[in-house]
Amino acid sequence: MFVLVEMVDTVRIPPWQFERKLNDSIAEELNKKLANKVVYNVGLCICLFDITKLEDAYVFPGDGASHTKVSLGFFDDILIPPESLQQPAKFDEAEQVWVWEYETEEGAHDLYMDIGEEVRFRVVDESFVDTSPTGPSSAEATSSSEELPKKAAPYTLMGSISEPGLGLLSWWTSS
Amino acid sequence: MDGRLPKDANAALLSNYEVFQLLTDLKEQRKESGKNKHSSGQQNLNTITYETLKYISKTPCRHQSPEIVREFLTAMKSHKLTKAEKLQLLNHRPVTAVEIQLMVEESEERLTEEQIEALLHTVTSILPPGPEAEQQQSASDDVAMDEEDPA
Secondary structure, three states: OEEEEEEOOOOOOOOOOOHHHHHHHHHHHHHHHHOOOEEOOOEEOOEEEEEOOOOEEEEEEOOOOOOEEEOOOOOOOEEEOHHHOOOOEEEEOOOOEEEEEEEEOOEEEEEEOOOOOOEEOEEEEEEEOOOOOOOOHHHHHOOHHHOOOOOOOOEEEEEEOOOOOOEEHHHHOOO | OOOOOOOEEEEEEEOHHHHHHHHHHHHHHHHHHOOOOOOOOOHHHHHHHHHHHHHHHOOHHHHOOHHHHHHHHHHHHHHOOOHHHHHHHHHHOOOOHHHHHHHOOOHHHHOOHHHHHHHHHHHHHHOOOOHHHHHHHHHHHHOOOOOOOOO
């Protein structure tokens, strides 16, 4: 889920008098540049882990409509397509939620996927979309998160809940 | 994004506990240093560390410690699981056989029922339950349990 990634970078910082402050300002610059940003083909960057003499290491989570959207809180762009729900599934138009038509000997139980319920899902795929601006990289100096096009998410996870044990936690815990 | 290529895209796996420690320490450091000169530039860091910490705090790693993790990894040696599988067990603390099946690939071929039970016992006895499991535990203590889950 979370990985440590080494990166090499050149960070331009103003000269500081004390070495301790130098490391702090490098850390600050790097976090400013990468925290909460997606790195292409790697994942969402959380924060700087450590500065070694020559290299830096970062922490990322990775590995690995009708779409159901799931959120981890710190990362939102997670989709579960209808075919990856517990089957058979139907969409209840009145309630506007997906329903697992769970069958036992007594007949079908409709298990509703209510909004806000906690689910366990498996990550089955990830996709990166290069949303970097085509202008010169000096655009980085401003707060670039507003400049990213809102339509395409740079990093999306595809999830599945179609195995035993997946889906709403309440379906699988004894109570 | 700059599109800088990382040297090694999967340099090391981190457990949720390690990330929890890291972010908690970072939060302390930033509180102590006090200054907010770069507050606008640090907003992204604040957001992501807050949200990630919030997520991890609801998971079983909340009550883990380096000693517990060490004890867990030692106990895991006899179970012949991959590093990634051990990490899943550490991060999620499964309590049912169906969860083990999700986390261990081809578990039906690799583990007998007794081995799954043994694994569950190891996991639940060494790793402390997470905050949500504790809530469920105190709720279910008041109610008689007889129905099992739909599995």
